[in-house]
Amino acid sequence: MRNPELQNRPVVVSGDPNRRSGVILAACPIAKSYGIKNAETLWEAMKACPEVVVVRPQMGLYLQISLQITEILEGFTDLVEPYSIDEQFLDVTGSERLFGDIDTISKKIQQAIYNETGVYARVGIGPNKVLSKMACDNFAKKNKQGIFRLDQTNIKEKLWPLPVNNCFGVGRRMTRNLQRIGITTIGELANYPLEKLKKHWGINGHVLWMTANGMDLSPVTLTSFSQQKAIGHHMTLPRDYRRAADIEVILLELCEEVCRRARRQHLAGITVHVGCRSADFDCPTGFSRQQNLGYAQNETMPIFHAAKQLFHQHWDGEPIRSLGISLGGLSPDSPIQLDLFTDRNKKRALGAVVDEIKERYGSTAILHAASLTSAGQAAERAKKIGGHYQ
């Protein structure tokens, strides 16, 4: 679209091959025809297709186009719920008299997006969100028109024969679990006794059964992302981190980012959550634990100390591949819990000054000294959005 020379060539988007981000983030249909798959390493892709053109991600541009598409969709209905950077739900129930039946609306949407952004959008149609999502992922992305309708009239014929991992909500681990009890297709999941699924996986089992049967009670909502329940940051590290001191540097950087975001939104959190995954792919270990802080706060250092304690309590000593921190139980930060032994006002003022400097001169204008060690990632991370270059 931006570079017409690439139009008929195999193109992949990939991060830096020298870092962990050197995996295939997206591949065009021509590249996929060579057998290149998303998430495989760049060298595997180059082996499959030596003439592949590698482009670097441009997250800033993707964000801008995603927002532009949201605006286009809002021209068709006021009920638009962005689900991720490249997926949005629309409820067009009230728009049919204005724009025509559902198939006509779908074509109009596809055309409008193409005309204004050059992006070829795929449309999954369904009576609810889960069917429209599965229609899009499993069919619209694979057929020529890029539009597919999935409802109770064709679910048995189209959806049920598919492997169970194509069902929304069934990941790698769940696929293994389901296969273990003899479920290999979505149809087998749909027809499996509900009580048994509930016994195995509780409410999650019930939700999966509903999904396989094309049932979903979720509304298309405008408020889902405006209310925030937690603020978190997660990072896949460029190399395995083995030393506790190095991991603590990352913990501190993540805490700083989380707290800065909380302070910007005038929120404070009462629980801190730490999660990590070990480097061993075949036998991954790791943990996900949280701790109550006693009272809501958003100052970096106390949250870092709590996160550090939590980490050391649960870390098995294995090298770390990824690490994440989040602050939950959010509430407005205006009422302050006073502390007899520490001057919280001083800490708040320090946080405010750091934020102000970062806001004005960029997020690397002021850093913790630890970030300047070889373990630090803050400077590199500042150049990225969502772990990929802007």
Next chain:
Amino acid sequence: MSKLNRKNLLWEGSRMFLPEHRRALLKQRKEATRLTPPTLDEQQWEIIRYLIQEAIEQEQPIVATYVCAYEIAHFCGFVDKVEEMDKYIQLSNGTKIQKIPFHLLMDVAWP
């Protein structure tokens, strides 16, 4: 089934949303609610001019209605000055001074 009517939980739990994306979306939504001031016709301007003139001569306060970014605002005060060059009117009421650009002005009335 009522236990399963979990509103949007199914999608909120699985959603991949970048903080930068969320911030930009909220900003875009907010911008969409920004008000555009109405275009007043010559007659409406004539009435506004007359009322301002009267308010200055009689040293009486007036209520100005104007567009303030995302909402319609009202301000009651005495006319301090009318800046023809910089195209604004300044009102004050003892506690606050308010400058209102002509292009944001919607109406002027007696309190």
